Amino acid sequence: MNKQLSHYVNRDLSWMEFNRRVLQEAQDVNNPLLERVKFLAIVSSNLDEFMSVRVAGIQDQIRAGYTRTDFTGYTPAGLWKRLIKRSTQMVHDQYKTYREVFRALGREGISLRSIDELTISQNKAVSEYFHEIVFPVLTPMAVDQSRPFPLLHTKELYLSVLLSKTNEPEDEEPLFAIVQVPSILPRFVPLPGRMNSKKTEFVLLEDIIEQYIDTMFNGYTPIAVHPFRLTRNADLSLNEDDAEDLLAEIEKELRRRRWGIPVRLEVDKGMHPYALELLKEELEIEDNLIEIDGPLDLSFLMKFSLSIPGHDNLRYERLDPVYPQEFEETDDMFEVVRQRDVLMYHPYESFEAVNDFVLQAAYDDDVLAIKMTLYRVSGHSALVQALAKAAESGKQVTVVVELKARFDEERNIAWARQLEKAGCHVVYGLVGLKTHAKIMLVVRREQGTLRRYVHVGTGNYNDSTAMLYTDIGLFTSHPIIGGDASALFNEVTGYSSPYDWKAFGVAPSDLKEKLFRLIDRERDNALAGKPARIIAKMNSLSNQEMIDKLYEASAAGVAIVLIVRGVCCLRPGVPGRSENIRVISIVDRFLEHARVMYFNNGGDEEVYLSSADWMTRNLTRRIELMCPVFDPELRKTLINMLQLNLNDNVKARELQPNGSYAHVVNELLPFRSQFAARAIPQWKSYV
Incomplete structure (x- = not known):
C-alpha cells in the first residue's frame, strides 16, 4: 500500500471489522442465549446488504476495467480479494458460533432437529404438514433443452435436485431440477412434544422438503439434494434527469433488481460436484462462492428467537419505554413546547410522544399546516395515519417521502399513495439527492399570530426502530429554528434561492x-x-x-x-x-x-x-x-x-x-x- 495513503482505513474493510464486532456479541457468553441467536441473524442480514450493494459495486468497477486506487490505497481488484477472504472467514466463524450456541440451547431444551432424529409421532406430524401445507405451494423446475435455466431470485433459498430415471443405467448423466423453498411459509416448523418431555423442538422447512422430494418427481430417483442461495446486485441505477415520473421509474427499477448480476453463491457443504458446476456455469460465478456447513441464511434466526415461548431467562430483561415526563401530565403538548424545549432519548423514552404530537396537531383547529420528512416508516405507522387524518380535516399537509430509501422503496411507494389519497401534498425530494433529514414543522395560529413548532431527530420517524435504535429527538418552538425549518421545506418543495441559515447546517x-x-x-x-x-x-x-x-x-x-x-x-x-x-x-x-x-x-x-x-x-x-x-x-x-x-x-x-x-x-x-x-x-x- 502507498505509504502516503496509509493514514486511512479502507471503508469496506472497516465495515468488515464492524460486522466482526456484531459477531462478537453472538460469541459473548455473558449475553443471554436467545440474544446471541439474534446477533447471528444480524450478521447474516448485514452481509447480505453489504454483498448486494458494496461488493456488487466493486464488482462493477472490475468489470468496467477500473484500476485506479482509492484514497486508502486499494484498487477494486485488490480490495475484492481481501473482502472475499475476510467474508469467507467471517462466515466460517459465524457457523462455528452457531453450532456452539445451539448446543447450549439444546441444554436449555430448545433444539433444531434433523429428520432422522424425529420420533414416530413427530414424523407423522411432519408428513401431514408437508402434504397439506407445503406440497401445494411447491413448483419443481426442470432444466433441460426445452426448459431453460429459471430466473433465481436474490436471497431466496432453493434446493438443487439431481435425478436419475428409474431403471436407467447409473452411468447416465443425471437430470437437474430446482425447487424453491417457499419464503411465504415459516422457515422453521414446530414439532409436537416428545412423551414426558418439556423440550421445544423444530425442524427446518428445507429438511422437510428434502425428505419428501420424491413426491414431486414420480418415476425418477433423487440422487442428491442440496440447498443453495444467490445474492444479486441490488443497487438501483436511476436516471432521475430523464424520468418523467420518479415513482414509476423506481417501480420499474425494483422489477429490474430481480435480474441483477450475481454477486455471491452460497451452497451446502458437500454439494454434488455436477450440480455445483452447473450452477457456477449458469450463474457465471467463480470467485464469491461460499460452502456452508449448516443452514443457509441465518437471518431466519431473528424470527426463531422471538417465537420461542417462555424462556425469559434467556433474553434481555424487558424494556418498557417511559413516556417523557414533560408531556406526562398534560393534554396540550403545544403549551409544554411553547414554554421550553423537550429532549427525548429513544428507546428509553417512548416514540408515542411523537405520534401523539402529530395526532394533537391533526385534531387542533388552530393548526394550519403540518410538514415533515419520511425516510423509513414502519409497516403500521400511526404517524402516517395521523397525517392522513390531518389532511382529511382540511389542514395543509406536506410530506417529503424518500422513495430511494434502500430496500424500503416498495413500502414508501405504498405510503406515498395512501397519503396522496388522503389529500396530502406528497413530494419526492430533489433530483439527484436523497432526503435524509428528519424534521417536522407544525404551523399554529395563536393570539392573532403564527407560531412554528419543530421536531428534529437523529433517527427515522419509525415507531418500530425507535424501540431498537438509540436516537434523540428535540421538540422546540424557538423562532430561529422555526424560520430555518420553513426555509428548508421551501427549498425541498419549491423553487428557492440559497438561504442564509441562521441555526441549521x-x-x-x-x-x-x-x-x-x-x-x-x-x-x-x-x-x-x-x-x-x-x-x-x-x-x-x-x-x-x-x-x-x-x-x-x-x-x-x-x-x-x-x-x-x-x-x-x-x-x-x-x-x-x-x-x-x-x-x-x-x-x-x-x-x-x-x-x-x-x-x-x-x-x-x-x-x-x-x-x-x-x-x-x-x-x-x-x-x-x-x-x-x-x-x-x-x-x-x-x-x-x-x-x-x-x-x-x-x-x-x-x-x-x-x-x-x-x-x-x-x-x-x-x-x-x-x-x-x-x-x-x-x-x-x-x-
Whole structure:
C-alpha cells in the first residue's frame, strides 16, 4: 500500500471489522442465549446488504476495467480479494458460533432437529404438514433443452435436485431440477412434544422438503439434494434527469433488481460436484462462492428467537419505554413546547410522544399546516395515519417521502399513495439527492399570530426502530429554528434561492463547511492555549476531507473523541497526525444510531443534533440537517449522554492504529452505557 495513503482505513474493510464486532456479541457468553441467536441473524442480514450493494459495486468497477486506487490505497481488484477472504472467514466463524450456541440451547431444551432424529409421532406430524401445507405451494423446475435455466431470485433459498430415471443405467448423466423453498411459509416448523418431555423442538422447512422430494418427481430417483442461495446486485441505477415520473421509474427499477448480476453463491457443504458446476456455469460465478456447513441464511434466526415461548431467562430483561415526563401530565403538548424545549432519548423514552404530537396537531383547529420528512416508516405507522387524518380535516399537509430509501422503496411507494389519497401534498425530494433529514414543522395560529413548532431527530420517524435504535429527538418552538425549518421545506418543495441559515447546517449546501468552521475554531483555540475539545458521535466516518480536517485539529492539540458505531476510515494514534484522537465503537443490545456533535468553544460549549454521518454521500448527495441545541440544560443533558458512552468499558471497543478493534479495558468498575441509561431513573441529570 502507498505509504502516503496509509493514514486511512479502507471503508469496506472497516465495515468488515464492524460486522466482526456484531459477531462478537453472538460469541459473548455473558449475553443471554436467545440474544446471541439474534446477533447471528444480524450478521447474516448485514452481509447480505453489504454483498448486494458494496461488493456488487466493486464488482462493477472490475468489470468496467477500473484500476485506479482509492484514497486508502486499494484498487477494486485488490480490495475484492481481501473482502472475499475476510467474508469467507467471517462466515466460517459465524457457523462455528452457531453450532456452539445451539448446543447450549439444546441444554436449555430448545433444539433444531434433523429428520432422522424425529420420533414416530413427530414424523407423522411432519408428513401431514408437508402434504397439506407445503406440497401445494411447491413448483419443481426442470432444466433441460426445452426448459431453460429459471430466473433465481436474490436471497431466496432453493434446493438443487439431481435425478436419475428409474431403471436407467447409473452411468447416465443425471437430470437437474430446482425447487424453491417457499419464503411465504415459516422457515422453521414446530414439532409436537416428545412423551414426558418439556423440550421445544423444530425442524427446518428445507429438511422437510428434502425428505419428501420424491413426491414431486414420480418415476425418477433423487440422487442428491442440496440447498443453495444467490445474492444479486441490488443497487438501483436511476436516471432521475430523464424520468418523467420518479415513482414509476423506481417501480420499474425494483422489477429490474430481480435480474441483477450475481454477486455471491452460497451452497451446502458437500454439494454434488455436477450440480455445483452447473450452477457456477449458469450463474457465471467463480470467485464469491461460499460452502456452508449448516443452514443457509441465518437471518431466519431473528424470527426463531422471538417465537420461542417462555424462556425469559434467556433474553434481555424487558424494556418498557417511559413516556417523557414533560408531556406526562398534560393534554396540550403545544403549551409544554411553547414554554421550553423537550429532549427525548429513544428507546428509553417512548416514540408515542411523537405520534401523539402529530395526532394533537391533526385534531387542533388552530393548526394550519403540518410538514415533515419520511425516510423509513414502519409497516403500521400511526404517524402516517395521523397525517392522513390531518389532511382529511382540511389542514395543509406536506410530506417529503424518500422513495430511494434502500430496500424500503416498495413500502414508501405504498405510503406515498395512501397519503396522496388522503389529500396530502406528497413530494419526492430533489433530483439527484436523497432526503435524509428528519424534521417536522407544525404551523399554529395563536393570539392573532403564527407560531412554528419543530421536531428534529437523529433517527427515522419509525415507531418500530425507535424501540431498537438509540436516537434523540428535540421538540422546540424557538423562532430561529422555526424560520430555518420553513426555509428548508421551501427549498425541498419549491423553487428557492440559497438561504442564509441562521441555526441549521444543511447538506449539500453548507453542512460540511459549517462543520469545518467549527473544527477550525477548536484548532485555533488549541493553538491559542485555550481549552479545545471535540466529541462527535455518529454511525460512520469516511469522508477524506473531514478526516484530514480532524487530523489538522489533532496536530494542533485538540482533544478529539469519536464515537463511531460502524465504518471509520480515520486511523487514530498516528504520531504527529492523529495522536490526540481516540475512536470507540459501542455494539450492544440497541443499535447506536444517534448523531451528536460537541464543541468546547473555549468553554462556551455548543452541542448539535444531526441526521448526517460524516460520509461523502451525507455531506454532498443528501439533504441532511444539523440543528443546534440552544437550551443550556438540554446541552448539559446531551453532554451527560455522551459521557455515558465514553465511560463504557463493557461493550466499547477502541480502534487501534492497525485498523483492528480491542475491548476497552481499565481499572474502573464495569460500566455498560446502554444498561446505565436505563438503570439511572434521572438519566438526564447523570454526571
